[in-house]
Amino acid sequence: MNKKFILGITLLGALSFYSCSNETVIDSETGQEVGNNEQVLSLTILNSGDGLTSRAGRPMYGTEAKQTIDKVRLWICDSGGKVVYIKDYSDWLSDSESYDNGRMTNFVLENRLTAGTYTVYAIGYDSNSDYDLSVFTRLAKESTYSPNTIISKTSDGGETVHGEEFFAGSLDFTLSDSKGFKKDVVLNRQVAGAYIYVKDIPFMNGNSRYIRLVASAKNNELVFGNFANIDIASNGGAGTAAKFVVNGTSPATLTGNEYEICKIDLQNWFYSISDENNDGLIDATVTTDPSGCQYSGLQGNNWKNPYKPTDPNSTDYPTFRRGSVFGGEFIIPFAKVAGEQTLKLQLLDSSSQELLSWNINLSSTDQQVGKTVTYWNNSSWGSFTSKDDKNSYSLVRNHVYGIGNRTMDNPGWNPDPEDPGTDPEPPVDPIDPTDPSDPDPDKPTDPDPDPTDPTDPDNPNPNPDVDDPESLDNKQYLTVKVNDNWEIIHDMELE
Numbered sequence: 001m002n003k004k005f006i007l008g009i010t011l012l013g014a015l016s017f018y019s020c021s022n023e024t025v026i027d028s029e030t031g032q033e034v035g036n037n038e039q040v041l042s043l044t045i046l047n048s049g050d051g052l053t054s055r056a057g058r059p060m061y062g063t064e065a066k067q068t069i070d071k072v073r074l075w076i077c078d079s080g081g082k083v084v085y086i087k088d089y090s091d092w093l094s095d096s097e098s099y100d101n102g103r104m105t106n107f108v109l110e111n112r113l114t115a116g117t118y119t120v121y122a123i124g125y126d127s128n129s130d131y132d133l134s135v136f137t138r139l140a141k142e143s144t145y146s147p148n149t150i151i152s153k154t155s156d157g158g159e160t161v162h163g164e165e166f167f168a169g170s171l172d173f174t175l176s177d178s179k180g181f182k183k184d185v186v187l188n189r190q191v192a193g194a195y196i197y198v199k200d201i202p203f204m205n206g207n208s209r210y211i212r213l214v215a216s217a218k219n220n221e222l223v224f225g226n227f228a229n230i231d232i233a234s235n236g237g238a239g240t241a242a243k244f245v246v247n248g249t250s251p252a253t254l255t256g257n258e259y260e261i262c263k264i265d266l267q268n269w270f271y272s273i274s275d276e277n278n279d280g281l282i283d284a285t286v287t288t289d290p291s292g293c294q295y296s297g298l299q300g301n302n303w304k305n306p307y308k309p310t311d312p313n314s315t316d317y318p319t320f321r322r323g324s325v326f327g328g329e330f331i332i333p334f335a336k337v338a339g340e341q342t343l344k345l346q347l348l349d350s351s352s353q354e355l356l357s358w359n360i361n362l363s364s365t366d367q368q369v370g371k372t373v374t375y376w377n378n379s380s381w382g383s384f385t386s387k388d389d390k391n392s393y394s395l396v397r398n399h400v401y402g403i404g405n406r407t408m409d410n411p412g413w414n415p416d417p418e419d420p421g422t423d424p425e426p427p428v429d430p431i432d433p434t435d436p437s438d439p440d441p442d443k444p445t446d447p448d449p450d451p452t453d454p455t456d457p458d459n460p461n462p463n464p465d466v467d468d469p470e471s472l473d474n475k476q477y478l479t480v481k482v483n484d485n486w487e488i489i490h491d492m493e494l495e
Contacts, residue, residue, distance in 0.1 A: 058126075058165060060193050060328040061307075061318040062406035065235035067165055067189070069124040073136060079117045081144045092124075115177045121145070123224075124167035124187055130154055131164060131222070148225035148376075150249060162261065163191040163330040169227045186229050189398040190222055190247060194261050194343075195328030197404030199321060200473035201266060201282045202347060203275040204355045208282060210348040211264040211325060213403075215395070216341060217334040218259035219248030223376045228398070235407075244368060244388075244396045246375035248332040258344075259334075262327035268306040269325045281473055284323030318409050324469035328402075335375045336394045338386060345403065347472075360403070362390040369393075404470040411467035 058068040072092050076085040089095040123136055132154045139145060147170075171185035196213050228243040252259070266273060266282065274283050285299040303322050320326055336342055343360035362369050372383045373394045388394060395401060 060165075060195060060330050060400075061326070061409040062195065062197075062328070063193075063235070063400050063402055064407060064409050066409075067124070067167060068126065069165075069167060070127050072122065072124050074120065074122040075139055075145065076113070076118050076120045077145050081146060083139055083141050083143050083145055084113065084118070085111070086139065086141060113175055115175055117172070117174050119147075119170055119172050120185055121170045122168065122185060122187055126165070129164060129166070131166060136224075148223055148381075150221050150223055152221040152250070161329075163222075163332040165330050166190045166222070168224055169229055170225075171229060186227075188228055188230075190224075191330045192333045192395045192397060193328065193330050193400035193402075194395070195326065195400070195402045195404075195406065196262060196264060196345070197320075197324060197326045197328075197402065197406045197469045198472050199284075199324040199469040200471040201325065202356060202472060203273070203280050203282050204347065204349075206273055206275070207349040207355060208273060208347055209266055209350040210346075210352065211266065211327070212346045212348055213261045213263075213327070214258040214344050214346060215261055215334070216257065216259070216337045216343075218252040218254060219246075219250055219332045219334040220252050221248065221250040222332055223247045223249050226374065226376075226381050242367065244371050244373045244394070246333045246335045246373060246394050247397050248334050249376045249378075251334070261331060262329050264325050264327040266325065269303060271302050271304060274302065315410075319411060321467065321469055324404075326406075326469075331395065333395050333397045335373070335384070336388065336392045339392060341391050342393050342395070343401065359391065362388070362393055364390055366390070368396070405464065405466070405468040407466050411463075 058066070070092050072089040074087045075083050078084050123133070125131070125133060130153050131151050133151065135149050135151065166189070167187040168190050169185050169187035194213060196211060198211065201211070202208060224247075226245055226247065228245070230243070270282055270284075271289070272286070274286055275281065276283055276286050276288070284301075284303045286302045287299060288294055289300050301322075305317075305320055307318050307320075309317055318326075341359050345358045345360055346354050347356040349355055368388050369390055370387050372387050373396060374381055374383050375394065376382075384394075
């Protein structure tokens with residue numbers, strides 16, 4: 001299958017310093033002349049938020065490269081850790097201007113830095129973050145900053161059950177009085193992600209109620225340090241020189257040795273748990289509605305999108321394939337438990353008793369297999385003596401572990417394909433909403449008739465490379481794609 005990934009690199013900060021010289025210096029970003037005694041800092045952030053926000057930042061609906069930060073703080077420390085410069089943006093969208101695929105701003109350092117070695121740090125976060133960021137926000141000039149700061153949720157941060165999207169990075173640089181230079185500091189996502197996107201749910205004699213993704217370990221806090229500082233060229237780019245880092249700490253005590261990452265209630269997605277055609281799967285369409293009335297020779301809808309707002313005119317919500325279910329979370333990275341299966345998928349009954357279970361494995365050719373992962377070992381960074389294998393592997397920073405293919409939060413099902421008898425026309429192609437070869441540019445492209453969704457014969461999937469839930473029907477393997485600009489694609493298997 002050809003993979004198509006959405007460009008929109010995490011977060012990029014470009015630092016431009018110019019110091020005193022006998023020549024006029026031109027800022028390459030703005031084309032403006034820089035005064036001989038000025039040092040200019042150019043900060044660029046690729047910012048592609050979409051309004052799908054919650055109290056603690058955006059929710060996770062797939063692998064799309066985006067973020068919805070609204071605050072940025074930057075500070076510079078000298079070689080002794082003393083803070084010599086601080087810059088804040090309280091409303092990033094208003095304080096910056098459009099630049100290529102993101103936002104940027106330039107400013108002059110009010111107090112010129114002298115020659116020496118410095119480290120610049122920066123964070124990007126949501127104004128309603130559930131993380132306690134006071135260790136960063138209370139920093140003042142002349143105070144001392146220590147790297148590898150550990151942050152946790154606030155005392156009232158109950159809305160973030162797992163993790164929350166947060167961007168950070170740092171860069172060491174040496175400043176000379178004789179010449180200027182330009183360096184890049186890259187702010188990467190500091191959490192991992194996991195989601196479930198599946199269809200063809202086993203009926204199990206009507207006992208199916210929940211689908212759950214569980215892990216063998218969990219961390220409660222994040223470590224601010226050991227940044228990758230690489231410019232990821234594309235979302236999920238396989239050629240990226242990835243860095244496998246577990247920047248989580250404070251292991252949690254697990255109930256039943258399982259960390260529940262997400263639990264999907266099937267009753268939120270189906271009007272009734274039914275199997276009228278006796279194929280062993282929960283029906284997406286039925287001939288009898290849940291109230292018992294017969295449809296007049298037409299199939300009726302048995303599936304619903306729980307994320308769809310009540311406003312019929314709203315289009316700002318995630319859409320899904322009919323018959324599918326979805327659940328996803330940002331999570332704090334955690335280290336593997338040696339010898340234990342890292343991820344499992346479970347089908348449960350109404351009392352949460354297990355009906356079916358699958359192990360989720362890395363492919364034997366996955367880039368993470370055979371890697372030595374770096375992790376925070378109580379007070380310092382270390383590496384495992386054993387390498388990751390397909391069963392026992394760490395969930396690392398800035399990687400998303402997903403079951404089913406979903407590269408866009410809203411793949412373009414507008415309206416949602418909920419009722420097979422009332423869809424007025426085929427869905428718009430989510431990659432290219434117009435056909436360049438069509439004389440009518442406003443006409444939606446015709447969806448690709450192959451493959452079709454057997455639960456949705458009147459509404460074929462226009463692009464399975466963008467949105468394609470994984471079938472659970474008699475499967476021995478599930479494919480999990482891990483990308484981290486999400487950086488690399490990891491094909492994972494379920495057994």
